[in-house]
Amino acid sequence: MVIITAGMIGVGKTTLTGKIAEHLHTKAFFEPVGDNPVLPLYYQDQKQYGFLLQIYFLNKRLAEIKNSFDNDLNVLDRSIFEDALLFRLNADLGRATQTEADIYSSLLGNMMEELPQQVHTKAPSLLISIQVSFETMLKRIKKRGRSFEQIENDPSLYEYYRELNQRYVDWYASYDESPKMLIDGDKYDFVEDPHAADQVLQLVDDKLTELNLK
Numbered sequence: 234m235v236i237i238t239a240g241m242i243g244v245g246k247t248t249l250t251g252k253i254a255e256h257l258h259t260k261a262f263f264e265p266v267g268d269n270p271v272l273p274l275y276y277q278d279q280k281q282y283g284f285l286l287q288i289y290f291l292n293k294r295l296a297e298i299k300n301s302f303d304n305d306l307n308v309l310d311r312s313i314f315e316d317a318l319l320f321r322l323n324a325d326l327g328r329a330t331q332t333e334a335d336i337y338s339s340l341l342g343n344m345m346e347e348l349p350q351q352v353h354t355k356a357p358s359l360l361i362s363i364q365v366s367f368e369t370m371l372k373r374i375k376k377r378g379r380s381f382e383q384i385e386n387d388p389s390l391y392e393y394y395r396e397l398n399q400r401y402v403d404w405y406a407s408y409d410e411s412p413k414m415l416i417d418g419d420k421y422d423f424v425e426d427p428h429a430a431d432q433v434l435q436l437v438d439d440k441l442t443e444l445n446l447k
Contacts, residue, residue: 234305234306234307234358234359234446235301235306235307235308235309235357235358236253236309236357236359237310237359237360238250238308238310238311238362239311239314239315239361239362239363239401240364240365240401241365242370242394243369243370243373243377244363244364244365244373244418245363245365245373245418245424246264246310246311247310248423248424249416249423249433250263250308250309250310251263252423252433252434254308256434259306259307260301261307261308261309261310262297262300262307262309263310264290264310264311269289271286271289272286272381273381275381276381276382276387277381279323279328280327280328280329283323284333284337287316287319287320287329287337288340290316291316291337291340291341291344294311295313298313298348299348312357312360313341313345314356314360314408314410315404316341317338317341318401318404319397320333320334320337320338321334322393322396322400326393326396356410356411357410357411358444358446359411359412359413359441359444359446360410360412360414361413361414361416362408362413362414363415363416363418364401364402364405364416364417364418365417365418366419367394367395369419370398371384371394373424374394412444414437416433
């Protein structure tokens with residue numbers, strides 16, 4: 234069984250991934266950010282490094298999926314299905330070319346076909362998407378303090394974050410690769426409130442029971 238958390242920058246994916254993995258007594262696979270050598274370069278020059286960043290993430294994401302084959306239950310931070318959404322936005326905002334976006338989408342499709350179907354399904358058993366208001370997202374980005382993510386260092390990020398937030402809403406609405414559930418990160422502040430975290434874990438338990446996965 235594979236559970237994947239999804240959502241915008243600053244919604245709490247890493248926190249929830251860790252909490253779910255601990256709750257289910259299994260392993261968490263986290264998105265490579267802190268040790269990502271391309272990410273700071275991307276925020277310095279998005280157009281030059283956008284394609285390289287997406288290839289870096291694709292390589293790491295596929296490695297995570299393959300590493301998860303060794304376990305019966307895994308919780309992954311961010312879905313590979315989100316990557317095309319992120320890069321398509323970069324192309325639409327002029328941070329990458331449409332040709333690069335098309336090549337990336339084709340590469341993603343080809344690489345997904347190469348994953349061994351007999352080991353695990355390529356889609357997750359459950360996708361858990363976290364949504365927060367735009368204002369909450371900006372506060373959390375500010376709080377975690379990564380300099381290259383701060384709007385005061387790059388005012389163009391405001392429009393990028395605003396558009397990305399809306400595209401995630403649309404993406405979740407149309408996502409049909411697997412069972413899914415939505416967590417309201419404004420209603421349940423599981424990042425700061427232990428009681429809210431317990432409530433979210435109960436919602437996850439209820440969904441797994443509904444799907445006969447627990």
